[in-house]
Amino acid sequence: MTDHPGKSPDEQELAKRVQDLPDVASDDAFREDLRSRFVHGGLESPAAETGTYDPEAGRRWWQWAVPVVGVAAAAIAAIILLNGGPAMHVLDVADGSAVRIDGAPAILHTGQVLRAGAEIEVPEGERVDLVARGVVLYEVTGGTRMTLPATPGRWFNRTVVCSVFVGELRLKTGVRFAGSELRVYTPDGIVEVTGTLLSIQCDAEGTCVCVLEGTARVGVNDDDLEPVTPGNRKIMLRDGTVKIIPVKPMHRDGVLEFNERVGNRLGDR
């Protein structure tokens, strides 16, 4: 028997009486059923088996949390879906233009949706016009290699980015671009577009950003972004030259031709 030092005789006697309590009889049918299910691995939690076992179950957090989370997830999914702007697709492409998408040859066709983030390479002599209806219009000229930006969201994710590695990108923003921001990275600097008609030319000498309408902020890095007003261009050359000078007619004509050719197909009128 268990020793109980320091206890009164009464307490020792009591402890012994508890110790000597006999086993409690269980229902034989229950015992056999439990044994069988234990032996064969068929046991489940009593709460799972009998809905009436747990009177608090109806107030358990997960019983209301699951549908709430489900509704919230559906609402979030709907918001994300609605937030997404129109997909960017091919507006016009020279017949049989053989571009490269993510390094692989591809034949584009009008209306084809292109994935944001994909790298597109347009060979010399070709041209691809892309549009996100009402938001932004691009002309990717021959000899250009760049990544494609996403379409800015309606309410969030309103800043989108892309990179121009080489070549010339012409772009025009639409009314639905208002409040959005496109950041274009080149090997020589950053162009911050908030609503404009411009071109970005990038070659072995450096980057030139020509602004014809609106204003863009251009800089070698985030710290020296400065506004470039219509009729001016900012050049950032690899010899370190950085300056804002008037747009030359040769630069202006290409952008104007782009605007005249497809500007009215931006879809915001």
Added chain:
Amino acid sequence: MPGPEHTEAIQRASTPGDTWEDRALLEGVQRRDPDALGRFFDVAFPYVYSVAFRFMGNHETAEDVAQDVFLKVYNAADRLDVTRHPKPWLTTITYNACRDAARRVGARPEDAVDATAIDERHATPGTPEDVLMRKEQARLIERALRDLDEDARAIVILHNYCGCSHEEIAHIIGASHAAVRKRYSRALQRMAVFLRGLER
């Protein structure tokens, strides 16, 4: 580690043919071998059910607790330490299952304790009068246990019925050794007062 009190209680609970400490049996349980599981159940069930009944005070909840315990045993069988006596492990699982059940049902054990609940299959033989006396004594103790609060009842059952040392109980219920000793002493005093009132 089980203390001397625990070992004594284990020996007390053991009956001829008892296989609590049979390593081959425990290894079979670990492998979830059906034969070993069946033998283990036969040995463990009376103990688990009795402890559950003494905690919960009614058969319905005791059955749920027992089912919960054996489900947990089955799920954790591969982690069973075959080098140690399984009773402390089983006691801890049973205690935790009782606490969970108490929280779910949100009630104290039922006051009515059925004297016929005593399992005569494990009772010491004797005259009908002896049996009646044992039932009556058990009924009084059960009622005194019912009178205790949940923690005090747990300490008395774990110490005296399950054979756990105060140190083991402190570990199981998450209290200090000193607090367990103090609560145990108070619980016995309260039970003594209660029983004197009944037996007067």
